[in-house]
Structures are given as structure tokens and as C-alpha cells.
Amino acid sequence: MVTVLAIDQGTSGTKAVVVDGGGRVLALAEEPVAPVYLDGGGVEVDPQVLLDTVLSTGRRAAAAAGVPLDAVALANQGETVLAWDRSDGRPLGPAVVWQDRRSEPVCAGRAEHAVEVARRTGLVLDPYFSAPKLRWLRDHVTRDGVVTTTDTWLVHRLCGAFVTDTSTASRSLLLGLDEVTWDPWLLDLFGLAGEPLPDLVASDAVVGTTTAFGPPLPVTGLVVDQQAALLAQGCVEPGTAKCTYGTGAFLLAQTGSAAVRSTAGLTTSVAWTLRGNTSYCVDGQVYTAASAVRWLTDLGLLDGAHALDATAAPDSEGVLCVPALAGLAAPFWAPAATASLTGMTLSTGRGHVVRAVVEGIAAQVAGLVDLVAADLGSPMARLRVDGGLTRSAALMQAQADLAQVPVDVYPSAHATPLGAAACARLALDPGLSVADAAGDWTPQRTYEPLWSADRAADLLGRWRDAASVAAGSGS
Template sequence: MESPVPRSALPTAEHRPAPARTGPGGARGRDEDGGTTAVTQPVLALDQGTSATKALVVCPERGVLASATVPVTPRHGPGGRVEADPRELLDSVVTAGRRALAEAGEPVAAAGLANQGETVLAWDPADGEPLTDALVWQDRRAAGLCEALAPHGPELQQLTGLPLDPYFAAPKMAWIRRELTRGGVVTTSDAWLVHRLTGAFATDAATAGRTQLLDLDRVQWSPRALELYGLADERLPEVVDCAHPVGVTTAFGPPIALTGLAVDQQAALFAHTAAGPATAKCTYGTGAFLLARTGPRPLRTGGGLVSCPAWRLAGAAEYCLDGQVYAAASAVRWLVDLGVLAAPADLDAVGSAVPDSAGVRFVPALAGLAAPWWRGDVRGSLTGLGLATRPGHLVRALVEGIAAQVVELTEAAERDLGAPAAALRADGGLTRSALLMQTQADLLQRPVEVSALPDATALGVAALARLGTDASLDPEEAAPPWRPSAVYEPAIGPDEAAARLGAFREEVGLLLAGTPGAPGPAGAAEA
């Protein structure tokens, strides 16, 4: 494979001031005495993720004024167990927020909180204390419960837009009720964090859409879905708009209104596409997540993707298609743990030491295959090894395996939308890998535009928080201007791309057939 060839490169570390914005009354941002208004005051954006919480202080005119990152450590165990200490999640949010505010050294108008989406826990609403650990979105212990509900899978997908899979929140919530505790309330992690920060009992429409308990069309809790999961008697949080005053927190010092809430991937989508549907985006983090906006009505998908609310503003929902790769940066970390890489930052250096994978094929289903296959029981495969195999070949094979899965998601979205994507917008930590981004462009046979905004999730929820303080703002006024830091063009032809994708699909077919070394059924890799 040729070396990475970005078409253009702009600095990614600096955030240029947004252009002056005007409204019906003229220039925004100054009151009659010349002081700044809430529209141009900074906001605090909190992105509570799987492996860290990131806090930014963001000003619409001056860009990112301060940032802080506090790591969190999920625990992996047998039987698909992936847990986190809820107190560590809360502490990370408070610590990161305080550090960012201290660095910025000026007050903020509001705060926004993005969350992991499908991570759940039980907790006591009287004092806010957790009753269980948090079951992280990757946790698979509810697989048996999903198998028992399989006859109702089509009904649940029609109601909620989500396939029956322990990845989503409802199976884990029901598992907690059956296996751990009947006490307190059981919710996604954002509702607990919001309660601890403000005392409110609320979740946003986008996060509620990740539970498989939300009526997709009405954007309200579904009595039928709750009944099927045995959760009909549960006290559930209020479903609010993503830009909405939820409460006031003093956790970071002076009182701050919490006015923006969103699940992480939808927040990133907002940062990418608030001004219009544009193209698909993929966030390369712990996993890889591709989303594409579909408009004000849900699009039931026939290609294995998820249909869910992207956000709800002023009572009006916007929808998206969503596809997942369970292991991306976590697969890179796996190579580090094995000693193949000294650190994740070595990915490109080690991979570039060899020209190609030398026939090594890696399906990095280390936590199962998500969309469009939905086979969480499948585990990864690494084939084509020989005495001449070197660390670089393993890295190349992993990079190609991640990129090939994103191609499957993109093509599924294109089939559902009935139109090809002109380009793929990319953000997240793994976009620092030129090797991965070039491989993505090669296999996709379309340009990959890497965001110049390195923290799209936090910037998206910052924009939602700003909208929550001023209902007269348009979404495109609140969101940061989008621009790429680099654009990767395909460096190979369509025939070579098709051959490499075909080899990956053959390996997936063998895994799905459950008989490694024997041909899988026709179309298994594309099911």
C-alpha cells in the first residue's frame, strides 16, 4: 500500500474564532453597555466517555479556552462483564470540569453533558447513592435475556428502531433487576449524573433512544417495550429536549445552569452537521460509530443499521441511522497489552515498517460483531500467520479490519438512504493515525475528511448548551464552523479495494458460519 497522502493539512490544535453572527436585531454578542451577553459567553462542555471524561470551556468567538481530561478505568471480566465504578465516573466529571474552569479563569453561561449512551446502573433516588456498578455499553451479560425475548425482536425493532442486542440499555436494565437488585431506580448513566449534579430526574431524547424503551415515532417511553422487558413498573426519568434548562449545579463552584444533554455520538453528529444533513460521520474512539442524518421522520432500516433520534430541539425530533464497530481504539490497546505496540501512538510507525499485511487477515471482533451483522457471540479471527509475520503485518491487518467494518456501515447507510455518500467525515482519537485514515479512504473509495475539531462530541454538546440558553438561536449559529484538517483521497483503484474487501468479507463469513476453515453460506458476510 502507498504511504498516507493527505490532500491538505490545516493546524488541528488551534480553534479559530467563529465569524461574527447576526440576527434580526443586528450583531449578536454585545449588550447596550458593550458587555458580553450569554450568547457569546463561554460554556462548559463535559464528555463523559468510556475511558476518560473530557471537559472544554468553549467560547463561540474565541474557540476553546481551556480543556482537561481525567481517565476512567472500565473493568473487564469473564462472561462478557464490562463494569465501571459510578463514583469514578462522577468524580471524573467534577474534576475535569473544575480543572477546565480554573484554567479558563472566567465564568461560563451554562454547561452541557454528553454521555456513553447505553451504560446503565441502579441507584437510590433518595440520596443518589449507586446500588450497583455501572454496566458499560460493551457488557454482554444480558445476552441470555435477549435470546429469551427473540420472538419479540421484530416487534421491538419496529417500536424502537433498535435490534434486540445486549449492547443497548434495556437488556442490561432488565438484567440488573433480575440478577442484582430490585431497589431504587435503574437508568442510563446520564440520568444518575444529572441527578447528582442538579437533583433533576431527566434524560435527553437522544440518550433515551438508545435504550430500546423509547417509542421511535412519538419519542416517549413505550408501554409495550417496558412490558416486554418486565420494566413496566419502573420509575423512569423525564425525556427532555437536548437543548433545555434541566437544573443548576454547584458541583464546579459557582452555580451553573445545565442546559445541554446528548448521547456522545449524536453530540458529535451535531457538531458535524448542524447546518444540514451533509454527509455521514464516523467517530473513531473506543469503538467506531457511523451516523447519518435522515430528517424529521425515522427511517426504518433494512440493512442492519439502527434508526434512532439524533436529537430533539424545541419539541421537534431529528433522526439518524447509526452503525457500530465495537472495537477500534480498544483493539489497538489490545495490541499494546500483547506487546506488539509499545503505545497506541506507535501504530503508524510500526505499521509503516512493512508495505502491506503480507496476507495476514484480522477480523477485530474482540467484543463481537455489531452492525450490520449483530452477532455479539462472534469473536475475532487472525489468520494468514507465518514465520515471516512481523508486528507491522499485524498492525496493517488490524487497521484494514477496522476500516473494512466502517465500509460495511457506510454502504449499508447508502443503501438505506438511496444515495452514495460524497465523503466520510471523521473525528475521534484514532483519526491521528494517517495509516488508518488512508486505509479508510482506500477501501471506501471516497475521500475521508478528518475534522479540524478534535473534540467533536464536547463541541457538539457545547453548542446544544448554548441553544439551551437562547431559544432564538438557530442550530447553525450555535455549532462550530466545520472544516477538515486533512482530506485523504483513495490511493488505490477500485479493483484492488474490492479484492481486499472481499478477503475481509470471506473471513467474516467463516466466523458467522461458525466453522473456521470451511466456506460460509452465500452472503454470510453481508447478512
């Protein structure tokens, strides 16, 4: 049985788990990461903190498990980038986080090519993805070293390889989605044609060996965080879908070997390359989920995410929130949109505001459920969910009510590292299938819709109207 140290380097924290061959978590270590939010839409983080937390959580989890390890796997943020010196691994500036909007002019200057970009990549020409931020680094930070996503840098620091996996690369606006290769036309478009590019690898490729966590371990199981959670939740058949509620909320639906181009404003990415085959997924993004809850906490309206259920009123009493605190993603793609709270009166209390924010998050995800159904040609039967905010019964019930589908809560808080561990097991066990590596699971809890379809449609209609206003005001 293969035992894996799986590390999830995320936006707001780094988590390391030791997972045995049956998917059981033997040890856990976590450390926070604090991005800095700047005026003008900038979001940065110290790269050294990312590396330090990868090393410290990995070492603590390995020590706590007290068992021999067979591999180390790494899940990453996907679109966070940095410049660094390839000769010694030294960062040449801060890492620019996926939420950063300062590369909007890069996209605006290439707007005439948006349709061709979407055709080639499956993505939308938006600062959310990597290439605009890579161009911004070259224009505003440094022309030295290399510019890559953080996974390439972290892996280089662990074992010296210069690689990225296909799922992460598919979030860059530089990958030809059908060919799964770097696209020369896209590189030219962003002025990155002369840049050294990491080698593209499968998520079950062994890319090197590290002694960072003790005796030498193969480095494998490289995968972007949301796709890792998709695998952990067993979404390997076309039409199966999950939503992860973290800093943002991310809904992904498996499409199998077909790189389906969304007609509903979603994006298409590589889900993973495993066993020599590439699977795809459509996905929709909500930029602020847990970050909206943190905003409520910072304002003093909430004592923290743990207090959501105790604080949220049973009904919003007409208060409506569009929590576009970092812009709106699918299907609006309005990066400059701002949040709104409407419907307040002198009787409005903090519980109503908190309830409105909860319903605003759920409304965005419910909209994505409808868009996925439109792309796949059939309604979604149920939604699998994971992430810290799934501990809120208020949010999960609102999600079931507004999406009008049962919501199955994943029984572990560690879907992303478990997905990376599954990729690593595939690397080391040639007889294992992708479905077997993902494994079976029973929901910790299932939330059935309690609202009528008419009630859900009424709130969603009012919410979409408010979101359209927010999107228009940000254009």
C-alpha cells in the same frame, strides 16, 4: 456570547472543555476511566469514578479558563446503566458498560419479538442497548432503587433532576421512535413497567441548576456522545455523515425529520431534539476500534496508539484480521463472535499484524458506509471523522482506500463536548439556529482514496467472508 463548560463522560475517560460563543476551546481537562473486563463478557466501571472525574475535570477546566461561565453541558456514553438510590444518589452496584454482553439471555428469551421491537424502536434486539442490561441488573444485582442510564444519575447528582434526553432514550429499546415517548409494550416486554422512568427532555432544555463547579450554573445540553459529535461536525442536512473513532467506531448519517428504518442491518435513533423539532439518524457500530489498538499494545505488538503509523507495515502481505474482540455489530449482530487472524506465515512480522488490524477496523467502517448508502438511496459523497484514532495516517488512508470516499478529519479532538456545548448555546440564545450553533469548519486534513476500486473490493470481499465465518462461529 455564551461560554459553556462542556463535559464528555466517555467509556475510557472524562473530558471537560470550556468553549466560548464562537466554539473556541479556552481550557481542557481530561482524566482516564478504566472499565473492568470480566470473564463471560462482563464490562463494569465504578460509578463513583464517573462522578468524580466529571467533577474534577469540570472544576479544573473552569479554573484554567478563568472566565465567567454561563452553563454546563453533559454528553454521555449512551447505553451504560446502573442501579442507584434516588433518595441520596448512592450507587447500588457497579455501572454496566455498553460493551457488556451478559444480558444476551435476556434478548434470547425475547427473540420472537425482535421484529416488533425493531419496528417500534428502530433498533436491534441486542445486549448493546440499555433495556437488556437494566433487566439484567434487576435479575442479578438488586431490586432496590432505580435503574437508569448513567446520564440520569450524573445529572441527578449535579442538580437533583430525574431526566434523560431523547437521543439517549432512543438507545434504550424502551422508546417509541416515532412518538418519542416511553413505550408501555416495550416496558412490559422487558419487565420494567413498574420502574420509575426519567422525564424525557430536549437537548436544549434547562433541567436545573448546579453549584458543583462554582457559582450557580444552568444544567443543559444533555445529549448522547455520538449524536453530539454528529452535531459538532455540522451533519444537520439529510445524507451528511460522520464516524467517530473511540473505544469503538460509530458511523452516523443524518436523515432529518424522517425516522428511516434501516433495511441493511443498521439502527435508527433520535439524533437530537432541538428547537422543538426531532431529527433522526441511522447508525452503525464497530465495537472495537481503539480497544483493538489497546489489545495490540497489551500483547506487546505495539507501544501505543501513537506508534500505529511507525509500526504498521506498508502492506499486510495477505494477513487478514477480523477484530471482533467484543463481538460483531451491524450488519452481523453476532455478540458472541470472536476475532480472527488469518493468512500468516513464518515471514509474518508484527508490522503485518498491526497493518491487518488497522485494515480490519477500516473494513468494518467501509462496510457501514455501503450500508448507509443503501438505506439513503445514494452513495456517500465523503466521510467526516473525529476521535483519537484519526491521528493515525495509516488508519485514515486505509479508511479512504477501502470506503472509496474522501475522508475529512475534524480539526478538533473535542467533537463530542463541542456538540454538547452547541446544544447548551441553543438553550441560552433563542435567536440561534441549529446550523449556526454547529458552525462551519475546515478539515485538518483530507485523505483521498489511493487504491483502485478493484483492489478495495477484493480486500473487502475477503474480509466479509472472514467476518461471516466469525459471526457464524459465535452464533
